[in-house]
Amino acid sequence: MNERAxxxxxxxxxxxxxxxxxxxxxxxxxxxxxxxxxxVIDTDKAMIEVxxxxxxxxxxxxxxxxxxxxxxxxxxxxxxxxxxxxxxxPEAxxPEAxPASPEKRAARPRRLPSAPGAPHAPAPVASPxxxxxxxxxxxxxxxxxxxxxxxxxTRADVEHxxxxxxxxxxxxARGLAARLGVDLAGVHGTGRGGAIRAQDVREAAERGAxxxxxxxxxxxxxxxxxxxxxxxxxxxxxxxxxxxxxxxxARAMARSKREIPHYYLSTTVDLTRALAWLRExxxxxxxxxxxxxxxxxxxxxxxxxxxxxxxNGFWVDDAFVPGEAVHLGVAISLxxxxxxxxxxxxxxxxxxxxxxxxxxxxxxxxxxxxxxxxEMTEATITVTNLGDQGVEAVHGVxxxxxxxxxxxxxxxxxPWAVDGLLGVRPLVTCTLAADHRATDGYTGGRFLGILxxxxxxxxxx
Amino acid sequence: xxxxxxxxxxxxxxxxxxxxxxxDDRVFLMGEDVGAYGGCFAVSLGLLEEFGPERVRDTxxxxxxxxxxxxxxxxxxxxxxxxxxxxxxxxxxxxxxLNNAATLLHMSGGQLNVxxxxxxxxxxxxxxxxxxxxxxxxxxxxxxGLRILAPATVEDARGMxxxxxxxxxxxxxxxxxxxxxxxxxxxxxxxxITSAALRRSGKDVTLIAYGGTTGxxxxxxxxxxxxxxxADVVDLRVLRPxxxxxxxxxxxxxxxxxxxxxxxxxxxxxAEIGIRIAEQAFYQLDAPIxxxxxxxxxxxxxxxxxxxxxxxxxxxxxxxxxxxxx
Numbered sequence: 001m002n003e004r005a006x007x008x009x010x011x012x013x014x015x016x017x018x019x020x021x022x023x024x025x026x027x028x029x030x031x032x033x034x035x036x037x038x039x040v041i042d043t044d045k046a047m048i049e050v051x052x053x054x055x056x057x058x059x060x061x062x063x064x065x066x067x068x069x070x071x072x073x074x075x076x077x078x079x080x081x082x083x084x085x086x087x088x089x090p091e092a093x094x095p096e097a098x099p100a101s102p103e104k105r106a107a108r109p110r111r112l113p114s115a116p117g118a119p120h121a122p123a124p125v126a127s128p129x130x131x132x133x134x135x136x137x138x139x140x141x142x143x144x145x146x147x148x149x150x151x152x153x154t155r156a157d158v159e160h161x162x163x164x165x166x167x168x169x170x171x172x173a174r175g176l177a178a179r180l181g182v183d184l185a186g187v188h189g190t191g192r193g194g195a196i197r198a199q200d201v202r203e204a205a206e207r208g209a210x211x212x213x214x215x216x217x218x219x220x221x222x223x224x225x226x227x228x229x230x231x232x233x234x235x236x237x238x239x240x241x242x243x244x245x246x247x248x249x250a251r252a253m254a255r256s257k258r259e260i261p262h263y264y265l266s267t268t269v270d271l272t273r274a275l276a277w278l279r280e281x282x283x284x285x286x287x288x289x290x291x292x293x294x295x296x297x298x299x300x301x302x303x304x305x306x307x308x309x310x311x312n313g314f315w316v317d318d319a320f321v322p323g324e325a326v327h328l329g330v331a332i333s334l335x336x337x338x339x340x341x342x343x344x345x346x347x348x349x350x351x352x353x354x355x356x357x358x359x360x361x362x363x364x365x366x367x368x369x370x371x372x373x374x375e376m377t378e379a380t381i382t383v384t385n386l387g388d389q390g391v392e393a394v395h396g397v398x399x400x401x402x403x404x405x406x407x408x409x410x411x412x413x414x415p416w417a418v419d420g421l422l423g424v425r426p427l428v429t430c431t432l433a434a435d436h437r438a439t440d441g442y443t444g445g446r447f448l449g450i451l452x453x454x455x456x457x458x459x460x461x
Numbered sequence: 462x463x464x465x466x467x468x469x470x471x472x473x474x475x476x477x478x479x480x481x482x483x484x485d486d487r488v489f490l491m492g493e494d495v496g497a498y499g500g501c502f503a504v505s506l507g508l509l510e511e512f513g514p515e516r517v518r519d520t521x522x523x524x525x526x527x528x529x530x531x532x533x534x535x536x537x538x539x540x541x542x543x544x545x546x547x548x549x550x551x552x553x554x555x556x557x558x559l560n561n562a563a564t565l566l567h568m569s570g571g572q573l574n575v576x577x578x579x580x581x582x583x584x585x586x587x588x589x590x591x592x593x594x595x596x597x598x599x600x601x602x603x604x605x606g607l608r609i610l611a612p613a614t615v616e617d618a619r620g621m622x623x624x625x626x627x628x629x630x631x632x633x634x635x636x637x638x639x640x641x642x643x644x645x646x647x648x649x650x651x652x653x654i655t656s657a658a659l660r661r662s663g664k665d666v667t668l669i670a671y672g673g674t675t676g677x678x679x680x681x682x683x684x685x686x687x688x689x690x691x692a693d694v695v696d697l698r699v700l701r702p703x704x705x706x707x708x709x710x711x712x713x714x715x716x717x718x719x720x721x722x723x724x725x726x727x728x729x730x731x732a733e734i735g736i737r738i739a740e741q742a743f744y745q746l747d748a749p750i751x752x753x754x755x756x757x758x759x760x761x762x763x764x765x766x767x768x769x770x771x772x773x774x775x776x777x778x779x780x781x782x783x784x785x786x787x
Contacts, residue, residue: 170716170746170747170748171743171744171745171746171747172716172744172745172746172747173747174744175744191748191786191787192783192786192787195748195787197747197748198716198747199747
């Protein structure tokens with residue numbers, strides 16, 4: 001068996017048409033697993049670490065570093081990829097990751113021709129949402145027969161599929177694998193029903209079958225002398241990048257305003273209780289782990305989005321596709337200009353302290369240019385917070401194909417009537433820009449209502 | 462082991478009572494047929510003759526009455542040892558044990574402690590049928606205010622009574638009926654009544670047992686050893702309060718646990734131990750916890766059915782094999 005698969009230039013945003021391989025993290029002959037970071041791609045916006053969809057051996061690198069190529073171009077050939085182990089090939093998925101405007105999509109080949117001499121193994125087509133759902137449910141898309149247009153695998157196909165039996169791993173083995181850096185996906189379980197036990201992990205570690213954890217790969221791949229924040233392209237490139245990012249934002253925002261009929265809602269929320277609660281909570285936390293009001297606002301927005309699922313998802317092919325979880329896009333302004341909105345995964349279920357930590361991490365990595373591909377494409381709703389700038393209200397532009405954008409302004413002390421008495425209260429203006437194709441004002445109003453109630457009961461967040 | 466310095470579990474128990482009667486004037490023994498008949502299981506044989514009817518007292522056939530009298534005597538400053546024929550009959554005195562002995566200290570705001578020792582036989586294996594054979598010590602282990610002991614060895618039978626009498630609160634001692642004829646070393650005559658004991662060391666699996674199943678677990682460990690599987694055998698000794706530290710220390714080394722309990726499985730002591738392991742040593746487990754318990758039926762009279770209902774060496778071995786294989 002010598003299956004071949006191509007690792008292609010992924011589409012990492014609605015606005016991305018081409019990218020540059022900034023760095024290869026693998027070389028020919030390396031064994032890689034699905035999910036390993038294999039390359040750093042310089043999009044117009046940032047340096048993104050891109051994961052492989054395949055497990056196998058890197059046969060050759062087709063594009064050297066520094067060359068700018070269109071989305072969909074084959075960058076490397078991976079061999080020995082067992083067909084069952086790779087549900088979806090990136091070429092099938094990437095064009096769907098963020099649907100480009102129709103004319104763009106027509107211009108771009110939907111699927112690349114296979115590498116010369118390679119057997120043509122048709123990979124099922126599925127949207128990222130369907131793929132995400134399949135992963136969550138442990139369904140192998142490659143085994144499904146799509147019932148959608150052109151054999152596309154639909155949500156229903158995944159929902160009706162039998163999930164793959166879940167890997168059984170003893171608690172001890174799981175902990176041991178984490179300590180030894182063994183990837184459980186590659187461990188053969190010898191217990192009942194194929195359960196992986198501690199002994200199996202130890203043997204795998206001795207064989208060296210387990211690749212080092214992704215962090216280790218990153219560390220090894222990174223030139224040691226280079227400080228973490230210094231990844232930005234030096235010198236003259238800086239200017240080019242800034243210009244390119246401006247162009248990318250221009251394309252995405254123009255598309256948004258051209259295609260999306262926005263409607264805007266706004267409400268003012270009294271944060272007296274929220275801020276008092278936050279002070280109380282921070283009292284017991286070390287300085288490094290203190291919560292900022294932004295964490296409360298983001299958590300409330302994520303929870304409200306979870307309760308109003310019509311606002312959490314994508315408008316694709318004239319229909320709304322709900323997100324499987326609330327992956328909260330957080331608009332982060334970059335040093336030197338520009339904007340990026342990577343996702344905080346499953347933000348509605350994160351504990352506040354974890355959300356705060358994840359936010360810090362995300363901002364630091366966004367500014368250092370170390371975001372992951374999934375973070376760039378999976379946001380289901382975005383939040384923009386311009387309070388730092390002193391702005392009181394922001395009426396945002398939706399990032400396509402999402403259907404809503406939540407805005408928070410500055411927290412300001414203002415006279416405010418409570419129970420018939422006028423007092424000075426800390427207020428914040430919460431806004432919602434939503435896609436009128438997907439929802440109506442009533443739904444948006446409900447969202448802001450829930451958001452306000454959650455912020456008034458911070459202990460429930 | 463020379464026969465000269467070994468005695469039976471029954472003799473060890475008798476020796477312990479004799480010692481207590483000699484050491485402390487406040488100690489007396491009472492129960493059904495403990496005097497003239499020498500005890501239903503002959504534990505107190507000869508003690509009436511030695512100590513007289515004031516201190517070795519036959520009682521009427523009413524568990525509620527004589528356990529209640531024991532509680533009253535303890536409150537009055539005595540150190541009674543009350544013998545109940547079997548745990549099944551102790552249910553007639555459950556009101557006295559739970560509502561008075563275990564509770565008075567708390568209800569009196571610490572003013573009234575009950576320094577009472579109750580001994581009783583438990584367990585099956587002797588064809589005494591369902592009304593004399595159950596293992597209900599797990600029920601008593603549920604009750605705050607009691608200390609529950611389960612001597613499994615001759616040394617513990619000899620050594621647990623005195624510290625139990627010194628305990629200012631009620632202590633229940635469960636003597637498995639199948640153990641009375643077992644011989645062993647009595648030891649120095651006193652043991653602790655707080656900890657579990659590691660009866661055998663092995664690295665592959667922990668067998669947790671107590672009382673009548675400890676010997677079966679040790680026999681199972683021998684069988685397993687011949688197969689190359691080395692078992693730790695933990696004898697709980699104290700069923701309340703449980704010695705979590707010893708259990709977790711062992712499971713932390715072997716990563717596998719088999720709990721052997723002659724009680725029923727549902728809602729029993731084995732369930733309590735299992736969940737404690739899950740709570741405290743979850744990340745040490747390399748296999749699902751196994752349990753070997755008595756079949757959920759009233760203990761049958763017919764020998765082959767009774768044997769089939771109880772934990773036995775082969776079923777313990779099978780559970781250990783499963784833990785090691787899964």
